[in-house]
Amino acid sequence: MAKGRVSKDEWTMAALRALARGGVAAVAVDVLAKELGVTRGSFYWHFENREALLVAALETWERHGTAEVIAAVKEVDDPLARARTLFAEALGDEEIAGLEPALAAQVDHPAVAAVVARVTRARLAFLEEVYTGLDFGPAAARHRALAAYAAYLGWLDLRRTAPDLAPEAQLRDPGSAAALDHLVDMILAPGAPGAPGDPGTGTGAVRE
Template identity: 85%
Template sequence: MAKGKVSKDDWTMAALRALARDGVAAVAVDVLARELGVTRGSFYWHFANREALLVAALETWERHGTTEVIATVRGTVDPVARARTLFAEALGDEKIAGLEPALAAQTGHPAVAEVVARVTRARLVFLEEVCVGLGFGPRDARHRALAAYAAYLGWLELRRTAPESAPEAQFQDPGAAAALDHLVDMVLAPIGADTTPE
């Protein structure tokens, strides 16, 4: 990357990659400047300090991983297709591998805790909306939203920590689509329904 051509977005994405690798402590201006091939001085064109970079990075994650996904999926009219599209989008190819579990592990930092809490609320509300659209009552929709979100977080953790034991959790695995379909069927099936494939 040429000097002087580094944008604010380049800095925030570098910060998110650092967060995914080693947590909040890894968001170090000097280290990121070396990674981007620029001087430390270029950082100050975009941010007042390291905390401002961290907040901007977290807001970028929130926008790309939640706000934009919800807006896209909400446009799907058919309720079943909407639910499947949401899971496919959420558990598809990660732009930054391991970022979600890394952020969940860093909620001791106030800025991370605030954004993770806001993202979790928004995602659960949307999952409830999706479940209500499928005909579930408010209480059941809430419970299914919680189960779906727990499954999502667990799926990402399996992807990160157990790629050999659970290869189907990997986006590029040949069995990933079938495993994801089964997960969606389990979460969305009526209570007592048999979700065993024929």
């Protein structure tokens, strides 16, 4: 039977690809069934309705793109190596190109808004933890977490919206490695000891 040939995970990944292509409106059961080579009946084997598929897809993105990445990076003991591992993972190959900018543009949908909020909260909290491990005080760690996350989102948006104007953002471009190294160096640049706005005890000096 057709319903036995396609797993729930295959449906959710197809839904995420559709989200990257055209937002929530692109998550159409008949279109995805055709893409997967199955009948509409296969969909109802796994999901009650389209909204259930959308939620499952978003939760898959949340798990793969945030929870699993954080868990893996936490295994790295050295604080500076942990930070570099995080940014290398975040700025490297995208499992589904353009998905994150596409989701950011769809936060008017309640299901998308809820998951994007959870993901943003978790990522910022972990970035603060990473910077705290680099001896930044609370305020500086928060500010750097915000700046680093903004740089991350902007980099992905450049890949999606300006591939010709900013080719270095594309991983296959000859200049991408140098551009990424420069971005990470900026994100991790040490701060001046006792810098204004940092009431914490950390000096903001990245350990070498």
